[in-house]
Amino acid sequence: MHKEKLQDIGEKELINRLGKFMPKHQTSDDCALIKTKNENLLVNNDSLVENVHFNDITISPEDLGWKAVVCNISDLLSSGSKKTIGITISLILPAKTEWVWVEELYKGINKALKEYGGIILGGDCSKGNQKTISITAFGVQGELELRRNACKPGDIILTTGIHGLSKLGFMIQNKTNFDKNISLNERLTIKSIERFCRPQINPNILKNLLKTRSNKNIHRIGCTDSSDGLFQAVQDLAIASKCKAIINYEKLPKDKDWPKGDKWDEYYFYGGEDYELVFSLPLKWAKNISKLDKNIKEIGFFAEGEPSIEFKEKNKNKLLKNKPFRHF
Numbered sequence: 001m002h003k004e005k006l007q008d009i010g011e012k013e014l015i016n017r018l019g020k021f022m023p024k025h026q027t028s029d030d031c032a033l034i035k036t037k038n039e040n041l042l043v044n045n046d047s048l049v050e051n052v053h054f055n056d057i058t059i060s061p062e063d064l065g066w067k068a069v070v071c072n073i074s075d076l077l078s079s080g081s082k083k084t085i086g087i088t089i090s091l092i093l094p095a096k097t098e099w100v101w102v103e104e105l106y107k108g109i110n111k112a113l114k115e116y117g118g119i120i121l122g123g124d125c126s127k128g129n130q131k132t133i134s135i136t137a138f139g140v141q142g143e144l145e146l147r148r149n150a151c152k153p154g155d156i157i158l159t160t161g162i163h164g165l166s167k168l169g170f171m172i173q174n175k176t177n178f179d180k181n182i183s184l185n186e187r188l189t190i191k192s193i194e195r196f197c198r199p200q201i202n203p204n205i206l207k208n209l210l211k212t213r214s215n216k217n218i219h220r221i222g223c224t225d226s227s228d229g230l231f232q233a234v235q236d237l238a239i240a241s242k243c244k245a246i247i248n249y250e251k252l253p254k255d256k257d258w259p260k261g262d263k264w265d266e267y268y269f270y271g272g273e274d275y276e277l278v279f280s281l282p283l284k285w286a287k288n289i290s291k292l293d294k295n296i297k298e299i300g301f302f303a304e305g306e307p308s309i310e311f312k313e314k315n316k317n318k319l320l321k322n323k324p325f326r327h328f
Contacts (some may be wrong), residue, residue, distance in 0.1 A: 025149075030224070034108070042138070043139075044072050060104065065107065066197075069087065070200070080143075080221075082206055084304075086120065092130075105273050144209055150220060150223075154225060154303075157280050158286055161202075163253075164269075165192045188258070199273065203218075212289040223278070234300075251298055
């Protein structure tokens, strides 16, 4: 009898199967919604594992602490959290871990909380063979509900910023040997390392969405973040909303020094850990917010059809044959 392994079924199928043990649609988004009499709560959990997400060569413990917080708050934001209440932290560490490493980790955690809000509520620690930082973050649901399944045919697909930089920063930190024809200037190198080690999020996005909303009766919009890459973000929206996504390659926002070529397109779409929001809005609303925030760019639209992604430029569809990052 064949015994299925996680490497055979993959992360998405694992989540689908685990969802059968939970209330319906509980795994539809990164955050869980808890309804209360006053304000509804959003809860998110993310883990960073040594030699999967980080190592001592690629990132310092202080930067790792910052990043562990930001990846959780990014998920809260992508569900419409207007405020981060706080976090709990679970640590799994080898017994030989030096105290200074843990101290620097928590300095980074507190710097991120000071920047984006919230406090450390508690946590747990245990011994293990490799370092693992698991954070649960608690936020307050805002007026706008951002959900993966709320995209509609005709909606414009937008993103809050540039993708691919974190992937490049990771490769630079890992001393990757690039093609001899590729020359990375100092500005792009520094910017990419910063994006990998100290990712930023835009906490004003929700206020700007409300400020530019053309129809006050709309309270739900489609949204996710690009923690697993731009391709995965758009695919998740398309599948959850049962729409076809049409991407305009020419409109994709790229760094001015981003190299050209198929491999660099792959880094851009599949790199991950940029923590930009990818969302959809009706045309008028999309135009309004793009005027208010110049970093927000239109990259395509949703149409009726089977959940899928295709490029407006047919010659770019070969890029879709690549596979996104897998945890198993």
